[in-house]
Amino acid sequence: MQILAEQPLITSLALAALGFGCLYGWLQTGKRAAAILGIVFLLCIPPAIWLAHYWQTDREQVIQMINQTAAALSDNDVTRAISVIDPAIPALRAQAENELARYEFKWVSIGQFRSIVFVDAADPPEALVDVTANAVLASRAHGFGETRISRRVIFRCRKYRERWFVSEYTHLPVIGGPDGYTPQGELLQRFRER
Numbered sequence: 001m002q003i004l005a006e007q008p009l010i011t012s013l014a015l016a017a018l019g020f021g022c023l024y025g026w027l028q029t030g031k032r033a034a035a036i037l038g039i040v041f042l043l044c045i046p047p048a049i050w051l052a053h054y055w056q057t058d059r060e061q062v063i064q065m066i067n068q069t070a071a072a073l074s075d076n077d078v079t080r081a082i083s084v085i086d087p088a089i090p091a092l093r094a095q096a097e098n099e100l101a102r103y104e105f106k107w108v109s110i111g112q113f114r115s116i117v118f119v120d121a122a123d124p125p126e127a128l129v130d131v132t133a134n135a136v137l138a139s140r141a142h143g144f145g146e147t148r149i150s151r152r153v154i155f156r157c158r159k160y161r162e163r164w165f166v167s168e169y170t171h172l173p174v175i176g177g178p179d180g181y182t183p184q185g186e187l188l189q190r191f192r193e194r
Helices: 002-006 008-029 034-045 045-054 058-074 080-084 088-102 186-193
Strands: 103-118 126-139 148-159 163-173
Touching: 002 008, 002 045, 002 058, 008 045, 008 186, 034 045, 045 080, 058 080, 058 103, 058 126, 058 163, 080 088, 088 163, 126 163
Parallel strands: none
Antiparallel strands: 103 126, 126 148, 148 163
C-alpha cells in the first residue's frame, strides 16, 4: 500500500510492464484473455496516479507537517510554527515559543529525514521522527550575528483527529551527543536507548 500511495512512478511502470507483457503474450498466442488483461492493466495507470496524488499516508502527513514548520520558521512566524505542537500540552507550546523567540530566522530547511519510525500498537498512533535541520539565524538576546547551523531534531508525534501533532521534541548537534542548547527530557533518553 505504501508503494501505491507514495511511489506512483513505480506503480505506473509496473502496470505498464504487466500490460505490455500481456499484450505481447496475446500477439504470440492469439489468446483474447491476454489482450483484455493487458488493456485492463494499462487502463489502471491513470487511476493509480490519481490515487497516489490524493491518498496521503501517515508518513507523508508527518513529512508535510515538518516541512511546513520549517517554512513557518523561515518566515519567522513563530505562531504558525508552534501550531503543530499538541494543544493538549500547553507547557510544550510555551517552551517552544520561548526557545524560538530568542532567534531571528533567515532561512530554515530540512536537510534529511534520518528516520521515521511508527510505534507499533500505539493508540493514538505515534511516530518518532529524526531529521537534520539547517538554518541561518541570528540571536536576538546574545547579540551574535547571522550564523549557519545544522541540528539534529527528534520529534515524538501523535495523531489526533486525523492530524499529526508534535507531542515532544529535542535537538542536538548533528554529530555527537547533547550540548548546552539541547533541551533535556525523557525523549532524548528514550531515543538513546533505541
